[in-house]
Amino acid sequence: MTVNMRMPESLASATGTITVDLAQIVTNWRALANKVAPAQCAAVVKADAYGLGAERVIAALARAGCSAFFIATPDEAELARKLAPQACIFALDGLVGNSAAAFDRLSVTPVLSTLDDVVAWSALSRSRGAKLPAALHIDTGLNRLGLPVRDVRRLAAEPTMMAGVELKLVMSHLASADNPRDPKNRDQLLAFETLSALFPGVPRSLAASDGLMLGAAYHFDLVRPGYALYGGQASQSSPAPVKPAVTVAARILAVADVVPGETVGYSATWRARRPSRIATIAAGYADGIPRSASAPDGRPGGHVLISGHLAPIVGRVSMDLITVDVTDLPEGAAMPGEFAKLVAEGLTIEDAGFAAGTIGYEILTRLGHRFTRLYLDDTP
Ligand SMILES: *Cc1c(COP(=O)(O)O)cnc(C)c1O
Numbered sequence: 001m002t003v004n005m006r007m008p009e010s011l012a013s014a015t016g017t018i019t020v021d022l023a024q025i026v027t028n029w030r031a032l033a034n035k036v037a038p039a040q041c042a043a044v045v046k047a048d049a050y051g052l053g054a055e056r057v058i059a060a061l062a063r064a065g066c067s068a069f070f071i072a073t074p075d076e077a078e079l080a081r082k083l084a085p086q087a088c089i090f091a092l093d094g095l096v097g098n099s100a101a102a103f104d105r106l107s108v109t110p111v112l113s114t115l116d117d118v119v120a121w122s123a124l125s126r127s128r129g130a131k132l133p134a135a136l137h138i139d140t141g142l143n144r145l146g147l148p149v150r151d152v153r154r155l156a157a158e159p160t161m162m163a164g165v166e167l168k169l170v171m172s173h174l175a176s177a178d179n180p181r182d183p184k185n186r187d188q189l190l191a192f193e194t195l196s197a198l199f200p201g202v203p204r205s206l207a208a209s210d211g212l213m214l215g216a217a218y219h220f221d222l223v224r225p226g227y228a229l230y231g232g233q234a235s236q237s238s239p240a241p242v243k244p245a246v247t248v249a250a251r252i253l254a255v256a257d258v259v260p261g262e263t264v265g266y267s268a269t270w271r272a273r274r275p276s277r278i279a280t281i282a283a284g285y286a287d288g289i290p291r292s293a294s295a296p297d298g299r300p301g302g303h304v305l306i307s308g309h310l311a312p313i314v315g316r317v318s319m320d321l322i323t324v325d326v327t328d329l330p331e332g333a334a335m336p337g338e339f340a341k342l343v344a345e346g347l348t349i350e351d352a353g354f355a356a357g358t359i360g361y362e363i364l365t366r367l368g369h370r371f372t373r374l375y376l377d378d379t380p
Helices: 008-012 022-036 046-051 054-063 074-083 100-106 115-128 149-157 184-196 349-355 360-366
Strands: 016-021 068-071 088-091 109-112 132-137 165-171 246-258 276-281 303-306 309-312 322-325 339-343 371-376
Touching: 016 022, 016 339, 022 054, 022 371, 046 054, 046 074, 046 360, 054 068, 054 074, 068 074, 074 088, 074 100, 100 109, 100 115, 109 115, 109 165, 115 132, 115 149, 115 165, 149 184, 303 322, 309 322, 339 349, 349 360
Parallel strands: 016 371, 068 088, 088 109, 109 132, 132 165
Antiparallel strands: 016 246, 246 276, 246 339, 276 322, 303 309, 303 339
């Protein structure tokens, strides 16, 4: 495994780094594929591969043999096609604006969620004299994107609406799969079985990272994990067979003494009750550290790891900076110029999300552009 440092000179002055272990992402994908076999395991790489860099992640997964990718937008489709020329690429947002022609040119499969989109894609297919591929997203209770039951039944009764279209997948999305005990999972499973049966012979997909942990009944022909590929644990009670693939670090800029009675940060929300040492770290809400990770009195906030020791964020998270209490750390553990870890072994993305009243997904996808992204290569 090699560290591919593409910009060593910028690393020397980097305020923060995100280290993405491509080999671990590939290992995670293989473990999930193994778990769901004989169902196929696709990779969800929308939002720049959850903020980690679609360019490197898609290329690595395609090299490993992943042959189906899900992205959301037309721009993401264009990039995915470039990186995975042979793969099946599904565009979850469907026909956004005038993207149909581009999807046709790129051989991207739109995920159709409205009858208008179905009719438009069918018209394009017929005018092209080609069988253009599409996936059908049906709603089974999430009430977000997806054809409502009435429209699914109408489409099944009037197949001419889809004339010329090659239906490659029928899919739906679960609302509460992170909680295996929620009866909504079973309701959606039954609804999906009933509605997808209206399109006999078409491959089916229901589960994302959390859904695939609900058992084989939820796997159908293809599963669509995103978060778990990156080492995220989406299910509240069944750990996925994956390991963390991301480390986030930011530079300690200064370490200072604060005398009892003094306050730290905007609005003076934290007051020293003892002689304290405060480290100021070069990452703030502009870098995706939630302002809600500030610890108001009475609620624990976020932490960072410094030389292996947890240190609590104190005072308000500001735009470029956080302040952490390092009073209890061994002498010399927190040194200006060194890196504090914001996500690492012992401080998961779930921990970071929970401490800020959000989820690991939001932590991951909001990490900003000021972090230098480093990649541990998937190739020896
Ligand atoms: C984002 C998304 C996924 C992937 O979800 P994860 O929880 O990250 O695995 C799968 N399907 C749909 C429809 C999505 O929007």
